[in-house]
Amino acid sequence: MRLGGKRLGGKRCTGLVVFGALLAGGSAWGQASSTISTGAPSVAWDFQPVGGGTVVNVGIQDVCPPGLCDDHDLQVTLPAPAATYYQTMTAKLTLTYTWTSTLPTDLDLFAISPAGADHGPGSPDDTSTGPGMEVLTVTNPLDGLWHIRSVASLAPLPTGAHLVATLSVAPLPTAPPPPPPAPGAPAFLIYPAPNDCAAGQTPPACIQPAVGSTTASTHSAGEPSIGVDWKTGVSFIEAGNHTLRVTFNDALKPATAFWEDRRSPFSRVSLDPILFTDDGHYGGTNRTFASQLDGACSETSFTDDDATTWLPSQGCGLPAGVDHQTLGGGNYTATAPLHSAYPHAVYYCSQDIATAFCARSDDGGVTFGPGIPLYTFTTINGVDLPLAAGTCGGLHGHVRVAPDGSAYVPNKNCKDANNVSRPGVAVSTDNGLSWTVRTVPDAVALSPGSDPAVSAGLNNTLYFGYANGDGHAKIAVSHDHGLTWAKSKDAGTPFGIQNAEFAEVMAGDDNRAAFAFLGTPTAGDTQSADFLGVWQLYVAFTYDTGRTWTTVNATPGDPVQRGCIWNGGGSNPCRNLLDFNDITVDRFGRVLVGYADGCTGPCVTDPSQNASTGPASAQDALATIARQVGGRGLFQAFDGTQFGTNSGDIEGGGQLCYGDPGEGISGGPNCYPRDNH
């Protein structure tokens, strides 16, 4: 039986921690210790008897109270620090734990890593009479002191146990080289936000904080959202409660970016920032909204002049009471309300108590209608879970509206008709008056995990990107508003991606879509403080309605994160990126991904840095835009035009290197080979 507990800062905590620590520090239980290394790869010991009753507790393996738990300290020694060693080698620490009982007994084995991560219990985790056994395997164990603990879950009589630990190592299988960019494959340039201007500095080398602010908050851009004004081409990325305006100059090669802090005066403290631009994709007015959820006064404001001036939306109230809001908008369905004062419906959706809801605005976000429930959920041990078939858990992704006016709110954990938890979408085909939950049948819910994302193409083909239960980056396509789905495709396959986070999807032409995600080829528990995976931003494109996907690494050589990415809420060293990224498209079909870069400065090249242990450069959240500069975009009409500039790209040294074999277009003669198609 897994002994539960509430995670806080990556460690299980109870009120007994201090009490337990004092006792554990004593010698009454004769804390034994031993060492295991590649030179001495096996060690065994006996645990003291534990039990004498049925244990009902939380986090007992962390407290390790005498009588119920026995600790053995195991020093794991590697030939080099783990972060370095595991670049070329892999190791497996196998703990085989056995006992004998005369009554039904369930002992559990836990291993607490030097970083404080819990591993365990072992498997099988069951109750047995007579011989009992659990095996716990830790892949790529950290070097340092581990606490190996024998815990009584159900032990009517005090029961001792025996443990054999073995450490096996092997060279890391040679990873296949990253696939060379296919001819015409999309390419990205990375635009990180500059630091605040110091005395004597002036933009564009730095950013001037908005009037009244001491910082532009560029390094506090966890869960950023991004938008583009299609009329002016100006981009926005939200960094906390600062709206950063980014003007790209495509007359220069490569294009330069000018960053300004255009914070709305109505955006004060924020816990959940959201930006949404009702761009010209389907006739929007290019109005940009900044929504801030905070502990004192939740506010939404909007701008029609690229954040030069802001106007407040529906009022500020006390107190803020909900979570995970999202703003989106688009066409009405054929049955549009007669009295709308704005061409698009604007939706505000949020988690409420027992339900999530969406409210629709017919006046461009000035006022909203009532909040209409999407589904019901219940909160168990702090986790919002779907109640029954056709419902979802509390937290949802970003609302998106299809060209036909159908509105979609994605959710990572919904229950299908058979009560199986799967990613899905709440769908409204009546302008948000009612909602129905539809799930992706071959998707498996990942918990904890990040939100899925959804976007519809020109003829309403729906693209749904998500991190699957196995951690893989999957994307599914539906042609009937989510009633049925084609088999999901694994967009991370070309790079051997084993874990994905922050799925973001943007569709263009009906057969084209882009799917951005953070991915790592490292398998294992991404929530563990021990996780050593290196994450990059990948963007997959389809030009054939999801039948095939071309995936590119948008950040080669510049990791977005080293180590864990925490999805559990609350505070944790690995929660620097918060809950999501964002993606958009400009009027030329160019894809822009807004993301928080968690690994900056020395972290980029130092593999020993890790989000769970720091330093700050490995726990950053720098506002960054990945901007497409090559390959085909999301609108066929602009294929071969270098996104409307007709001026070449950086890979070609200023030549017209926008060749696109898919369209039979060749680049100039002096382009680099990869661009000279």
Added chain:
Amino acid sequence: MRRTRLQPALGAALLLLASAWGATHGRRGIASSPTAAPDPCALLSPAEVAAVQGTPLVAAVPSAAGTLRTCLYRTRDPGRSVSLALAASDPQPGLSARQLWRRQFHPASPPDEDEKHAAQPVAGLGDEAFWINTPAAGALYVLRGPVFFRLSLGGLRDAKPRLERSKGLARQILLRLEARSTR
């Protein structure tokens, strides 16, 4: 009671709608068996909605959002519509509405600081009531007997009048729930 002046045509439309509502929803809902789940579209009258929202009701549209039974009281100005969601007495086998209420408003373990729901207690409504405010759509939750409901009004910019008007409609809903339970 605050009452807006109605145009004659508007008043006639309201009367027609009210009579239709009474025939198809109201009387049947109130007179139905106490053990049947209440019809959320039978818990407010057109006149009550119009009086509070200042725009006539054009339809009461029922739907189900998961285990919530909802009714959208659509007004002529759609932004001023009213949403009423009712948690049935048994939203899930083994989980009563009261238990669901307790889980949401009185969790065993308090949520993390940045995730907690700032529910503001509201006195004098039902067995217990809370107001949840958002930038777009505040909601009033009221528990009464074996059911609870969520009421959300559209079109109001400020939280205070939104809450006050919600309380007014909630009292009407409670009266009808009470009438059902005593029959």
